[in-house]
Amino acid sequence: MITLYSAPTPNGHKASIALEEMGLDYDVVALNLMAGDQKKPEFLKICPNGRIPAIVDHDADDFAVFESGAILLYLAEKPASFYLRMLNGARR
Numbered sequence: 130m131i132t133l134y135s136a137p138t139p140n141g142h143k144a145s146i147a148l149e150e151m152g153l154d155y156d157v158v159a160l161n162l163m164a165g166d167q168k169k170p171e172f173l174k175i176c177p178n179g180r181i182p183a184i185v186d187h188d189a190d191d192f193a194v195f196e197s198g199a200i201l202l203y204l205a206e207k208p209a210s211f212y213l214r215m216l217n218g219a220r221r
């Protein structure tokens with residue numbers, strides 16, 4: 130199970146789309162950026178840059194990943210190597 134910390138912005142959508150397309154089990158904590166949720170100490174423990182998106186992978190000892198590009202790469206390694214399946218598909 131993964132927890133996604135996000136908000137309805139383009140960078141947030143990148144992580145949501147990846148989780149959906151990869152069929153991973155996840156829940157969402159919606160942050161209110163206008164209220165400054167992303168700068169609160171409890172979120173900064175997960176994501177020191179104070180920006181969404183971020184994920185916590187509960188199947189990997191609550192490993193936290195932030196920066197949308199890093200999240201995409203991390204997730205691509207999870208479901209029976211989604212990344213390799215995508216590469217193979219692109220070569221066909």
Ligand SMILES: N[C@@H](CCC(=O)N[C@@H](CS)C(=O)NCC(=O)O)C(=O)O
Nearest residue numbers: 138139140162180181182196197198
């Ligand atoms: N390089 C970061 C950018 C993340 C980013 O700028 N997130 C915005 C929303 S799209 C944010 O959290 N803004 C609130 C803030 O900076 O306080 C990524 O790709 O994840």
